[in-house]
Amino acid sequence: xxxxxxxxxxxxxxxxxxxxxxxxxxxxxxxxxxxxxxxxxxxxxxxxxxxxxxxxxxxxxxxxxxxxxxxxxxxxxxxxxxxxxxxxxxxxxxxxxxxxxxxxxxxxxxxxxxxxxxxxxxxxxxxxxxxxxxxxxxxxxxxxxxxxxxxxxxxxxxxxxxxxxxxxxxxxxxxxxxxxxxxxxxxxxxxxxxxxxxxxxxxxxxxxxxxxxxxxxxxxxxxxxxxxxxxxxxxxxxxxxxxxxxxxxxxxxxxxxxxxxxxxxxxxxxxxxxxxxxxxxxxxxxxxxxxxxxxxxxxxxxxxxxxxxxxxxxxxxxxxxxxxxxxxxxxxxxxxxxxxxxxxxxxxxxxxxxxxxxxxxxxxxxxxxxxxxxxxxxxxxxxxxxxxxxxxxxxxxxxxxxxxxxxxxxxxxxxxxxxxxxxxxxxxxxxxxxxxxxxxxxxxxxxxxxxxxxxxxxxxxxxxxxxxxxxxxxxxxxxxxxxxxxxxxxxxxxx
Amino acid sequence: xxxxxxxxxxxxxxxxxxxxxxxxxxxxxxxxxxxxxxxxxxxxxxxxxxxxxxxxxxxxxxxxxxxxxxxxxxxxxxxxxxxxxxxxxxxxxxxxxxxxxxxxxxxxxxxxxxxxxxxxxxxxxxxxxxxxxxxxxxxxxxxxxxxxxxxxxxxxxxxxxxxxxxxxxxxxxxxxxxxxxxxxxxxxxxxxxxxxxxxxxxxxxxxxxxxxxxxxxxxxxxxxxxxxxxxxxxxxxxxxxxxxxxxxxxxxxxxxxxxxxxxxxxxxxxxxxxxxxxxxxxxxxxxxxxxxxxxxxxxxxxxxxxxxxxxxxxxxxxxxxxxxxxxxxxxxxxxxxxxxxxxxxxxxxxxxxxxxxxxxxxxxxxxxxxxxxxxxxxxxxxxxxxxxxxxxxxxxxxxxxxxxxxxxxxxxxxxxxxxxxxxxxxxxxxxxxxxxxxxxxxxxxxxxxxxxxxxxxxxxxxxxxxxxxxxxxxxxxxxxxxxxxxxxxxxxxxx
Numbered sequence: 001x002x003x004x005x006x007x008x009x010x011x012x013x014x015x016x017x018x019x020x021x022x023x024x025x026x027x028x029x030x031x032x033x034x035x036x037x038x039x040x041x042x043x044x045x046x047x048x049x050x051x052x053x054x055x056x057x058x059x060x061x062x063x064x065x066x067x068x069x070x071x072x073x074x075x076x077x078x079x080x081x082x083x084x085x086x087x088x089x090x091x092x093x094x095x096x097x098x099x100x101x102x103x104x105x106x107x108x109x110x111x112x113x114x115x116x117x118x119x120x121x122x123x124x125x126x127x128x129x130x131x132x133x134x135x136x137x138x139x140x141x142x143x144x145x146x147x148x149x150x151x152x153x154x155x156x157x158x159x160x161x162x163x164x165x166x167x168x169x170x171x172x173x174x175x176x177x178x179x180x181x182x183x184x185x186x187x188x189x190x191x192x193x194x195x196x197x198x199x200x201x202x203x204x205x206x207x208x209x210x211x212x213x214x215x216x217x218x219x220x221x222x223x224x225x226x227x228x229x230x231x232x233x234x235x236x237x238x239x240x241x242x243x244x245x246x247x248x249x250x251x252x253x254x255x256x257x258x259x260x261x262x263x264x265x266x267x268x269x270x271x272x273x274x275x276x277x278x279x280x281x282x283x284x285x286x287x288x289x290x291x292x293x294x295x296x297x298x299x300x301x302x303x304x305x306x307x308x309x310x311x312x313x314x315x316x317x318x319x320x321x322x323x324x325x326x327x328x329x330x331x332x333x334x335x336x337x338x339x340x341x342x343x344x345x346x347x348x349x350x351x352x353x354x355x356x357x358x359x360x361x362x363x364x365x366x367x368x369x370x371x372x373x374x375x376x377x378x379x380x381x382x383x384x385x386x387x388x389x390x391x392x393x394x395x396x397x398x399x400x401x402x403x404x405x406x407x408x409x410x411x412x413x414x415x416x417x418x419x420x421x422x423x424x425x426x427x428x429x430x431x432x433x434x435x436x437x438x439x440x441x442x443x444x445x446x447x448x449x450x451x452x453x454x455x456x457x458x459x460x461x462x463x464x465x466x467x468x469x470x471x472x473x474x475x476x477x478x479x480x481x482x483x484x485x486x487x488x489x490x491x492x493x494x495x
Numbered sequence: 496x497x498x499x500x501x502x503x504x505x506x507x508x509x510x511x512x513x514x515x516x517x518x519x520x521x522x523x524x525x526x527x528x529x530x531x532x533x534x535x536x537x538x539x540x541x542x543x544x545x546x547x548x549x550x551x552x553x554x555x556x557x558x559x560x561x562x563x564x565x566x567x568x569x570x571x572x573x574x575x576x577x578x579x580x581x582x583x584x585x586x587x588x589x590x591x592x593x594x595x596x597x598x599x600x601x602x603x604x605x606x607x608x609x610x611x612x613x614x615x616x617x618x619x620x621x622x623x624x625x626x627x628x629x630x631x632x633x634x635x636x637x638x639x640x641x642x643x644x645x646x647x648x649x650x651x652x653x654x655x656x657x658x659x660x661x662x663x664x665x666x667x668x669x670x671x672x673x674x675x676x677x678x679x680x681x682x683x684x685x686x687x688x689x690x691x692x693x694x695x696x697x698x699x700x701x702x703x704x705x706x707x708x709x710x711x712x713x714x715x716x717x718x719x720x721x722x723x724x725x726x727x728x729x730x731x732x733x734x735x736x737x738x739x740x741x742x743x744x745x746x747x748x749x750x751x752x753x754x755x756x757x758x759x760x761x762x763x764x765x766x767x768x769x770x771x772x773x774x775x776x777x778x779x780x781x782x783x784x785x786x787x788x789x790x791x792x793x794x795x796x797x798x799x800x801x802x803x804x805x806x807x808x809x810x811x812x813x814x815x816x817x818x819x820x821x822x823x824x825x826x827x828x829x830x831x832x833x834x835x836x837x838x839x840x841x842x843x844x845x846x847x848x849x850x851x852x853x854x855x856x857x858x859x860x861x862x863x864x865x866x867x868x869x870x871x872x873x874x875x876x877x878x879x880x881x882x883x884x885x886x887x888x889x890x891x892x893x894x895x896x897x898x899x900x901x902x903x904x905x906x907x908x909x910x911x912x913x914x915x916x917x918x919x920x921x922x923x924x925x926x927x928x929x930x931x932x933x934x935x936x937x938x939x940x941x942x943x944x945x946x947x948x949x950x951x952x953x954x955x956x957x958x959x960x961x962x963x964x965x966x967x968x969x970x971x972x973x974x975x976x977x978x979x980x981x982x983x984x985x986x987x988x989x990x
Contacts, residue, residue: 010552012594012846015579018546020592026542042902044880044909044928047521051513051625052547052581052611053569057505074548074579076571084510084569086547086581097515099507106927108912116547130546141912145891149910152899291892292899351507385539396640397786404647404787407537414539417603417636417644432601433539 017123018130028378029369032161033114033134036363039157040112040136043149048111050093052118056083058096060350074120074129086118090135090362091347098139098358099351108140114365125328128366135341137360139348144281147172147315147343147359148288154319154339154361155298161368162377163321168338171302172317174282175342178250178306180275181268185246187239190274201310202237207251208308211336218251219244253303258286261301281315307342316342317361325374335371339363384434386413386489389427390420391442398446402439402485409486411493430456437492439485449482455492512618513625523873524864527656528609528629531858534652535607535631538644543606545588547613551578553591555845569615569624581613585630585857586842593634593853594846603635609860620823623861630836632855634843639776642667642810642838642854643783649814649834649856650793656863657872658816663833666797667812669777670837673745673801675770676763680741682734685769696805697732702746703803706831713746714739748798753781756796776810802837811837812856820869830866834858879929881908881984884922885915886937893941897934897980904981906988925951932987934980944977950987 014020021029037047056075075085087093090113098109114134123129136153138146151170158168179190188196188203206213206221213221220226222244225236239247250268255261262283269275282301289299307316321335341361348356372378386406388399399415406413416426430438440452459476480488509515516524532542551570570580582588585608593604609629618624631648633641646665653663674685683691683698701708701716708716715721717739720731734742745763750756757778764770777796784794802811816830836856843851867873881901883894894910901908911921925933935947954971975983 009846009848010555011550012553012591013550014546014591014595015548015550015573015577016575018548020546020596021542021544023541023543026544042905042907044882044907046518047516048518049516049521051509051515053510053513053613053625055506055508055510058507060505074571076569078510080511082510096507096509100509101515106924108924110909110912118548130548138912142914143891143912145895145910146912148895149912156902288892288895291896351504353504387539396638397783400640400643400783401786401788407651410537412537412539414605415640415644417605417633417638417641419637429601429603 015129017121017128019128024378028372029132029365032369032372033132033365035161036134036157037112037114039153039160043110043136043153043156045110045112045136048094048097048113049115050087050090050097050113052086052116053084054087054093054096056085058351059085059087059092060347072120074118088119089117090115090133091137091344091360094135094137094139094360095347095358096351098348098356102348102352102356105139108138108146110136110138112136132365134363134365135360137341137358139358140356141359142345142357144284144315145288146357147281147317148285148292150341150359150361151285151299151317152289152292152294154317154363155294157363158319158338158368162372162375163368165297167323167375168298168319168321170299170317170319171305172282172285172299172315173301173303173305174278174315175306175312176274176278176281176314177265177269177303178247178278180270180272180278181246181250183272183275184268184270185243187243187246188237197310199237202235203239203247204306204310205308206237207247207304207306210251210304211334215248219248222247251304251306254301258282258296258301261303262286265303278314285315305340307340309342311344311347312342313345314343315359316340319363321371323375335374337364338368338371383412383436384430386411386437386439386493387426387430387433387435388413388415388439389423389430390416391423391440392446393420395441395446398441402441402451405486406489409490411486411489427454427456431460437489439489441482445479450479451482451485453478453480453488453492455495510624512616512623514623519873523867524627524860527864527867528627528860530656531629531652532607532609534648534655538605538631538648538651540605540607540631543589543592543608544610545582545585545592545608547581547611548579549582549588549591551580553846554580554582554587555842567615569613583614584612585610585628586632586839586855589630589632589634589855590842590853591846593843593851597843597847597851600634603633603641605631605633607631627860629858629860630855632836632853634853635851636854637840637852639779639810640783641852642776642812643780643787645836645854645856646780646794646812647784647787647789649812649858650789652858653814653833653863657867657870658863660792662818662870663793663814663816665794665812665814666800667777667780667794667810668796668798668800669773669810670801670807671769671773671776671809672760672764672798673742673773675765675767675773676741676745678767678770679763679765680738682738682741683732692805694732697730698734698742699801699805700803701732702742702799702801705746705799706829710743714743717742746799746801749796753777753791753796756798757781760798773809780810800835802835804837806839806842807837808840809838810854811835814858816866818870830869832859833863833866878907878931879925881906881932881934881988882921882925882928882930883908883910883934884918884925885911886918886935887941888915890936890941893936897936897946900981901984904985906981906984922949922951926955932984934984936977940974945974946977946980948973948975948983948987950990953990 073085073088075083078084116130117133118130155170182188182190188199206218210218221236222239223236225234227233253264255264262279265279305318318337318340320337324332325335327333339361343359345357388402390399403413403415436457438454455476568580568583570578573579611625612628613625650665677683677685683694701713705713712721716731717734718731720729722728748759750759757774760774800813813832813835815832819827820830822828834856838854840852883897885894898908898910931952933949950971
């Protein structure tokens with residue numbers, strides 16, 4: 001068949017809501033994850049990498065703010081009729097693994113995992129459909145020592161990657177206390193988990209957003225609902241004003257010390273058995289952390305933290321960065337949450353019917369990287385390669401030989417592989433690569449057995465301020481014997 | 496609504512064709528990838544991580560053995576009607592990136608990438624639908640120096656991860672030579688790329704499988720077709736016997752030295768311009784490699800290598816491991832290919848209309864890992880944590896304090912977090928974790944300020960052969976002062 005017109009060209013575009021990472025974006029994230037998983041390893045956690053794809057039924061429906069089936073995930077029907085989907089977090093796959101391999105895994109099973117997760121959400125500024133998480137969970141331990149350990153580990157991980165003590169706080173709370181408070185106030189009867197699921201979800205998500213919405217915004221969501229600035233209306237949980245007041249009392253129950261906070265919570269939960277249990281657990285966690293030397297400068301009890309997810313059943317925790325950054329409108333605000341988690345005793349039960357206690361944390365990798373960047377804690381671009389330029393097309397083998405010598409000495413190096421005709425383009429390329437040194441050998445140099453080394457970093461500095469005394473005696477270009485190439489490059493790099 | 500019966504439980508299963516990686520599976524792969532990317536970095540390549548999801552139109556249809564649209568990929572329709580898919584390799588996304596960011600990237604652009612790719616194929620033994628690749632490509636260089644560099648780098652990468660020289664060979668060939676051979680033989684006229692695409696694909700894939708099919712199998716596929724052992728018939732390229740003989744002559748053109756091989760190829764391509772160009776390129780590649788010290792013990796010219804993918808336009812290369820392993824039936828066979836690649840000058844052109852020369856290699860990560868495992872080059876399980884047992888439920892804080900001290904000293908350690916009632920279970924757990932030492936402190940020990948260290952590695956050895964002289968004087972269990980815990984554990988670990 002004759003082709004009348006060329007086929008339409010595909011668009012060269014990252015799909016909407018996705019992004020590509022270049023150079024130091026990749027290496028800086030890797031360095032951070034290596035540091036975090038080093039801490040996880042020291043705590044006895046083992047790595048697990050599940051497949052990115054799960055059956056939709058195994059994933060379940062646990063995304064916050066999502067009510068409809070399959071909403072929020074990327075899903076497709078497989079040829080054998082199973083619905084498959086990309087994982088939306090690392091917790092649902094862990095629950096599947098814990099059930100699937102329950103006879104082979106050690107119990108308790110401490111595991112860490114990291115990797116991308118996918119959310120089928122409307123893309124927006126700073127809102128991506130693929131992002132990284134780095135989780136650690138303990139499956140099979142009902143002890144609050146497991147929760148305390150995760151909090152300590154989270155604190156260690158943050159300090160290890162470069163968030164200094166004082167710039168973060170890990171806040172700990174307990175869903176059981178909130179349930180106790182609701183029980184005594186006659187709100188959304190928490191003793192029957194199947195009732196008021198939706199309303200309790202609204203309460204949790206409202207409290208979770210208190211930093212953004214303020215007390216009045218949360219009160220509105222606890223009651224009839226809230227209209228936001230854009231005019232969109234969010235349905236409320238339907239609590240009376242008095243009931244909402246009880247919930248707000250819980251949220252603001254934090255006192256100066258953990259002991260005082262617990263005392264205040266005991267008042268609020270009154271005769272509720274589940275509430276008292278929750279306060280007991282918080283006291284145990286505080287005692288276990290104190291025994292390991294984690295004081296209020298790192299980890300605090302704070303009833304204001306509830307986490308938005310519905311599946312938590314006990315302790316919940318969140319790491320907040322307390323230093324200020326400028327937001328997109330130039331206003332100062334606290335950096336906010338970079339990690340969170342809690343106890344979820346029913347996720348494995350979905351598969352097996354048997355309760356398997358579990359607790360764990362998820363670090364928001366992109367947010368933590370942004371925080372390190374804001375604090376100037378990242379190294380920026382990696383050093384570019386030494387570039388061996390091509391003066392004579394027929395002597396490529398000689399240039400490649402130089403490159404091979406440099407590489408064998410552990411020096412990052414390459415030959416210019418573009419069209420060598422325009423020498424200026426070669427130096428522009430070296431500049432764009434952040435190259436520290438250009439190596440030059442034309443016909444004259446080859447005859448006399450020398451090479452020229454051009455110090456591009458010094459050259460750039462001199463170009464900015466040519467009169468500076470310190471560079472007066474340091475030439476930006478030297479000629480060395482070909483045999484001394486590697487040693488001379490090493491000397492120049494060390495300067 | 497009353498619930499009459501509980502909801503059906505989801506199956507706890509990895510989706511068909513997918514798998515989960517535990518413990519050392521993860522850390523060994525990571526160590527290998529770190530080593531490979533270290534080599535890529537030294538060669539001046541920069542990391543790139545594209546999104547796992549691409550538009551179907553950007554991915555294109557370049558999978559071998561696949562003819563139907565969207566076949567072979569996991570795809571779904573997005574809400575705005577775009578079809579999205581999981582990437583099936585790392586080359587198609589690179590071509591998209593090279594087109595999308597062409598004004599910002601350095602040219603030539605050397606990049607490496609690694610990560611999972613997905614293929615919607617029928618799962619089978621050893622055939623998975625998600626697997627890892629680790630690629631390096633140079634985009635924007637028409638010079639065969641770029642191809643030679645990739646071959647040298649591949650050789651370095653294999654040696655760096657632990658494949659000794661002599662156990663592998665990088666084979667280099669050139670599609671242009673095959674095209675020249677076909678031209679002079681009047682086979683499938685290669686001067687018009689749009690004609691005989693299917694037949695040329697059959698020829699390439701047939702040659703690519705010569706190790707498995709043998710000469711006769713390949714001849715059948717070059718002719719009318721081949722019936723395999725199961726009775727399935729694969730259509731052939733329709734060449735006459737004489738034409739097939741010409742192709743087979745090309746495949747077996749390898750001689751003892753690169754120079755002799757090139758001489759034989761020159762005979763075969765006769766007056767074909769494209770064929771002569773191909774031989775020239777092979778000679779240049781050989782010269783460039785020789786200048787860097789890469790001889791025939793590492794990299795050889797071999798016309799038997801053509802690669803199955805249709806999009807290669809010039810040099811192609813493949814790394815084969817030459818040592819023998821036992822296959823599933825206990826027969827000796829060569830390990831075979833672990834990496835391959837070549838020059839593909841038209842992939843970026845799909846997007847921009849402008850030709851952008853490119854060349855690169857993909858390492859099959861899982862196969863290379865399997866090879867290292869077969870050679871006994873992997874370390875096996877990582878050391879388990881020191882386990883602090885729980886003798887007294889009320890003294891958890893004390894035990895956590897011990898763990899915190901050990902961790903602070905850089906020792907991998909944990910407290911037993913399961914139900915502490917049965918002490919035997921705690922030791923079984925430590926055993927399952929590969930724990931070197933169990934720390935024990937009951938009431939008596941606590942009173943006298945001591946702890947017991949149980950050497951589990953020595954204990955296991957003694958259990959196997961209790962009479963060995965060397966352990967006679969080394970107790971499997973020691974009592975040390977609580978204050979000496981860290982130092983005593985360090986001593987025991989160093990033994």
